[in-house]
Every structure is written in C-alpha cells, then in structure tokens.
Amino acid sequence: MEPVRFVSDRAMDNLRYIRETMERATPFTGISGRGEMAIGATALAASVIAARQPSFKLWVYTWLTEGFISLLIAGWSMDRKARATQTSLFSGSGRKALFSLAPSVIAGGLLTLVLARAGQFTTIPGMWLLLYGTGVITGGMFSVRAVPVMGLCFMVLGALALLSPPVWTNWFMAVGFGGLHLFFGAIIVRRYGG
Amino acid sequence: MAKQSTAKQERKHDAAVETRAVSAKQKSAAPNLDRIIHERLRLGIISALAANESLTFSELKHLMNTTDGNLSVHARKLEEAGYISCSKYFEGRLPKTEYKLTAAGRSALENYLSHMESLIKQMRNM
Numbered sequence: 001m002e003p004v005r006f007v008s009d010r011a012m013d014n015l016r017y018i019r020e021t022m023e024r025a026t027p028f029t030g031i032s033g034r035g036e037m038a039i040g041a042t043a044l045a046a047s048v049i050a051a052r053q054p055s056f057k058l059w060v061y062t063w064l065t066e067g068f069i070s071l072l073i074a075g076w077s078m079d080r081k082a083r084a085t086q087t088s089l090f091s092g093s094g095r096k097a098l099f100s101l102a103p104s105v106i107a108g109g110l111l112t113l114v115l116a117r118a119g120q121f122t123t124i125p126g127m128w129l130l131l132y133g134t135g136v137i138t139g140g141m142f143s144v145r146a147v148p149v150m151g152l153c154f155m156v157l158g159a160l161a162l163l164s165p166p167v168w169t170n171w172f173m174a175v176g177f178g179g180l181h182l183f184f185g186a187i188i189v190r191r192y193g194g
Numbered sequence: 195m196a197k198q199s200t201a202k203q204e205r206k207h208d209a210a211v212e213t214r215a216v217s218a219k220q221k222s223a224a225p226n227l228d229r230i231i232h233e234r235l236r237l238g239i240i241s242a243l244a245a246n247e248s249l250t251f252s253e254l255k256h257l258m259n260t261t262d263g264n265l266s267v268h269a270r271k272l273e274e275a276g277y278i279s280c281s282k283y284f285e286g287r288l289p290k291t292e293y294k295l296t297a298a299g300r301s302a303l304e305n306y307l308s309h310m311e312s313l314i315k316q317m318r319n320m
Binding site for chain 2: 007008011012014015017018021022023024025
C-alpha cells in the first residue's frame with residue numbers, strides 16, 4: 001500500500017503548499033484593527049486613572065490591570081476576526097505572531113517583578129514600551145507593514161521614556177499604548193479589513 | 195519443496211496483481227493532470243496571483259524565494275499557456291513587470307484543487 005500513501009501524501013502536500021503560498025501572498029493580518037483601537041481607548045482611560053494615583057506603586061498596578069484587560073481584548077478580537085475569515089487563531093501567521101510576541105511579554109513580566117522588588121518603579125514604563133515594541137516588530141515580520149512600524153514607534157517611545165524624567169512616563173504610556181494603538185488600529189481597519 | 199515453491203509463486207503473483215490494481219487506480223485518479231501547474235514553482239506563482247489582483251516580478255520573486263532566471267522561465271510557460279497575463283510599464287525610470295491571473299488560470303487552479311481533493315478521497319477509499 002506504499003504507493004497509495006505516497007500519492008495521497010503528495011496530493012495533501014500540494015494542497016498545503018497552495019494554501020501556505022496564498023496565505024503568504026495575501027496582504028492580511030490576523031491582528032484586529034478594531035481590537036487595537038479598543039485597547040488604545042482603554043489605555044487612554046487607564047492613563048487618566050493612573051495619573052491620579054498617590055504612589056508610583058499604585059500607578060504600576062493600574063497599568064498592570066490595563067495590560068490584563070488589553071490581553072483579553074486582543075485575544076477576543078483576534079479570535080473574532082479569525083472566525084469571520086473562517087481560519088483559526090492559532091493557524092499560520094497568527095501562530096507565528098503569537099510565538100514571536102510571547103518571549104518579550106514573558107521577559108517583560110519577569111523584569112517587572114525584579115524591578116518592582118528592587119523598588120525601581122520608574123524604569124518599568126520605559127522597559128514595557130521597549131519590550132512590547134520588540135515583540136510587535138518580531139511578530140509583525142509575518143504580518144502587514146503597519147504592524148512592525150507600530151513596534152518601531154513603541155521602541156522609540158520606550159527609549160525616550162527611559163531617558164526622560166519619571167514625571168513624563170504617564171504621557172509616554174498614554175501616547176504609546178493609547179495613541180499608537182488607536183492610530184495603527186485605524187490603519188489596519190481601513191486597509192486590511194477589520 | 196515443490197508445494198512451497200508454488201505457494202511462493204502464488205504470493206508473488208497476488209502481489210503483482212495488487213500492485214497493478216493500485217497502479218491502475220492511481221492512473222484513473224490522475225488522468226488529465228494539468229502538468230503546466232503541477233510543477234512546484236508554477237503552482238506557487240498561480241496560487242500567489244489567485245490571492246492578489248496583480249503582483250510585480252520582484253514581489254513574486256520575493257514570495258517564491260527564487261532567482262530572476264528561474265522565475266522568468268516559469269512565468270513565460272504560464273503566460274504561453276494563457277494562465278497569466280504580463281504587462282510591462284515604467285514607474286518613474288524603473289521598468290516594472292506586472293503579472294495577473296487570467297480566467298483560464300483561475301479555472302486551471304480550481305480544477306487542480308478539485309483534482310487533488312478527489313485523488314486524496316480515492317486513495318482513502320482503497
């Protein structure tokens with residue numbers, strides 16, 4: 001029965017090749033523009049709440065809560081977009097993007113713990129922006145051009161935040177997680193379908 | 195000894211008959227296979243163009259990860275078969291070559307896809 005399996009495998013392989021080539025050639029991103037815009041809106045709200053906190057520790061907790069909410073929004077909106085296009089969130093480019101973003105998110109989480117323990121709260125926002133930007137750039141390598149460009153903007157903001165006085169950090173966070181998400185989310189909605 | 199030899203011959207004969215049957219089924223499953231797009235690179239070109247309105251030579255080269263010469267040869271074959279159309283123009287001072295999938299090319303890809311699917315179904319039923 002070897003020849004039978006061989007012919008069947010070849011046919012399956014050809015179908016897989018066609019699907020992968022079409023996926024690679026399509027200017028489509030699994031990232032939901034509307035989801036990004038929603039994250040931007042919640043981040044702007046978080047920046048207002050964070051600015052009113054009496055201590056830097058509470059300021060960090062406010063943004064951590066916002067980070068958790070953003071993850072939920074991102075997951076839900078990407079899954080919705082994947083379903084609308086009859087694909088799976090964890091197939092093809094979506095999986096590649098997830099695996100590229102995950103290391104920097106994990107590194108960011110660990111560094112937050114270490115810096116918070118050392119009492120160095122002021123370096124945390126810059127580190128978040130920088131690492132998030134790194135993850136978005138590597139994840140965006142498999143996506144449309146708007147995504148790595150957004151990552152680069154996050155990295156620039158992160159670098160500026162690290163070198164600026166701590167009183168400005170909330171502005172950097174608002175412009176980064178709020179403004180950049182709103183701006184690039186709108187581009188994704190307009191150019192790459194939802 | 196003679197009995198063993200006869201049994202061996204019978205087994206060989208059965209195996210040969212089975213192989214011939216399988217081969218016949220494969221042949222019946224693969225008639226009219228479009229040899230033009232069956233080749234890997236040409237299949238890739240057709241698939242990439244099916245997902246886009248048009249692609250330039252350099253975009254296709256980047257997507258297929260191939261050389262200029264190789265892409266030219268295979269694109270020419272597809273063009274000769276009427277599966278893709280090619281237009282040349284200038285963008286500023288740069289010459290550009292743009293490819294589009296024709297109606298014949300799209301239907302050839304659809305036929306090829308259904309051919310592969312029926313091949314898989316037929317092999318599963320064996």
